[in-house]
Amino acid sequence: MPIRCEIVSQDKTLYEGDVDIVVIPGTSGVMGILPNHAPLLTTLNFGVVQVRKGGDEENFTVAGGVAEIQPNIVTVLADRAENVEDIDISRAEAAQQRAKEYMEKGPPPDSDRYLAMSAALHRSNLRLDAVRRYRKGKKQATRQTEE
Amino acid sequence: MASAREMRLRIQSVKNIAQVTRALEAVSASKVRKAVEQVENTRPYANKAWQVLRHVAGQPGRSTLHPLLTERTEVKNTLVLLISSDRGLAGAYNTNIIRFNMQNFKNYNTPTQYITVGRKGRDLLMRRGGNVVAEFSDLPAAPSFMDVSSIGHLAVEEFLKGNVDEVYLVYTDYVSMAKQEPVIKKLLPLELDDSDDLVQEYGEQQKIAAAYIYEPDAEEILNEIIPRFTALQVYQATLESLASEHAARMVAMRNATDNAHELVGALQLDYNKVRQQSITGDILDIAGGAEALAQSER
Structure with a gap:
């Protein structure tokens, strides 16, 4: 029996479908959700949501959010999310570079801009990492080793 | 002669x-396209968030779960968030929403306070003797969540402080280019209506009665998501209203x-x-x- 998975970010629906397992990066650890899971509500960490169905696997980076789990549905409400296949590497690298440069200048660490930039750095690191790890064409589904 | x-x-x-x-029509036509796009992009998220909220509220023992979910035994004051437009020349758009609001609250048994979004709504309400406690106007053409979240947070704050005991949201739902419908939604405390129209999306979803497992813990997570998702509803309502406004103006x-x-x-x-x-x-x-x-x- 499959479990339904819906991944939505604030500006669009990224994934909708019946799957075998969903792996989500909860704040207190990564968890794999199988069908008939007990109802659960968790906040999300920065990380990768994996959706597996048969031999297929799809990966999405998420930057925080909430996930609601019902026995036959997983709803991931991500603050920001992207399909790993859709990540624009050059843009992510540029963003990473920009953020790094900014951080090196040593701005006051409690300003909004500092926080925004460090979040941006975090996000682009996550994206690039996810691309490196998960984007190899769809055939070879790498085993998940997310911390 | x-x-x-x-x-x-x-x-x-x-x-x-x-x-x-004709020029105004052309302007509205391009604006409506953008507004509708924005509304449709954020709609899935807002709907899902609303669903999650309602599931949380549907649990046994909801009243002890979080102050924002607790039904007050005695309702002394009601707060209405009314969303209208800053500008006129939009056909019956503003009149409709005000009339709809009046139908709902004219003979309401508790004093009603209003927070309005949009100048027209404020003016029309004040002319009819509405008690407007706060107003937000001159929102940007394509508001972001940040622009609007303060409105939702204000409502949440008022509720938590006990100044008001229930909060309603009145706005115009964008159905299609030709149809915009004024709607009312009870924002706080969350109400579970029996006509569970959202449940169909779940297919053969059984009614849940079990309590959630929370990670990290209930308080932290509820404190984060309930105010946020409430504000999100206000945001979505604003976008819906904006799209409706432009559509109404275009048709007018x-x-x-x-x-x-x-x-x-x-x-x-x-x-x-x-x-x-x-x-x-x-x-x-x-x-x-x-x-x-x-x-x-x-």
């Missing part, structure tokens, strides 16, 4: 109006343009008649003069 000159002026002025309304302006063209047609016909009459008169005069001349020469 007016003179030909006067009529010519009138026709010209009606034509000018048609031009203006198109009607105005059509009417102006029709009027020009009718006026043109009258003008032509007057003109023809005066020419006939002139010819008769000349013919009469020539006849008289011819007779005197004979």
Whole structure:
């Protein structure tokens, strides 16, 4: 029996479908959700949501959010999310570079801009990492080793 | 009948109006496209968030779960968040939402306070004696969540402080280009209506009665998501209203343009008649003069 998975970010629906397992990066650890899971509500960490169905696997980076789990549905409400296949590497690298440069200048660490930039750095690191790890064409589904 | 000159002026002025309304229509048409796109992009998230909220609220023991979910035994004050537009010329858009609101709250048994978004709604409400405690206007054309979240947070704060005991959201739902519907939603405390229209999306979803497992823990997660998702509902409502406003304005302006063209047609016909009459008169005069001349020469 499959479990339904819906991944939505604030500006669009990224994934909708019946799957075998969903792996989500909860704040207190990564968890794999199988069908008939007990109802659960968790906040999300920065990380990768994996959706597996048969031999297929799809990966999405998420930057925080909430996930609601019902026995036959997983709803991931991500603050920001992207399909790993859709990540624009050059843009992510540029963003990473920009953020790094900014951080090196040593701005006051409690300003909004500092926080925004460090979040941006975090996000682009996550994206690039996810691309490196998960984007190899769809055939070879790498085993998940997310911390 | 007016003179030909006067009529010519009138026709010209009606034509000018048609031009203006057509320009306004074009502007609204492009705005509505953007607004609808934004609304449709954020709708899935808002709907899902609402669903999650309702599932949380549907648990056994909800009243002890979080203050925002707790139904107050005695409702002394009601707060209404009313979303309208800053500008007029949008057909019946603003009147509709106000009338709808009045129908709902005219004979309400508790004092109602209003937080309005949009100048028109504020003005119309105050004229009708509504108690407006706060207003937000001049929102950017494409508001982001940050622009609007303060409105939702204000409502949440008022509720938590005990200044109000329930909060409603009144806005215009964008259904289609031709149809916008005023709706009312109970925001706080969350209410579970029996007509569970959202449940179909789940397919053979059984009714859940079990309590959630929370990670990290209930308090932390509820404190984060309930105010946030509530604010999100306000945000979505604002976007819906904005799309409705532009759609309503576009339709209103198109009607105005059509009417102006029709009027020009009718006026043109009258003008032509007057003109023809005066020419006939002139010819008769000349013919009469020539006849008289011819007779005197004979």
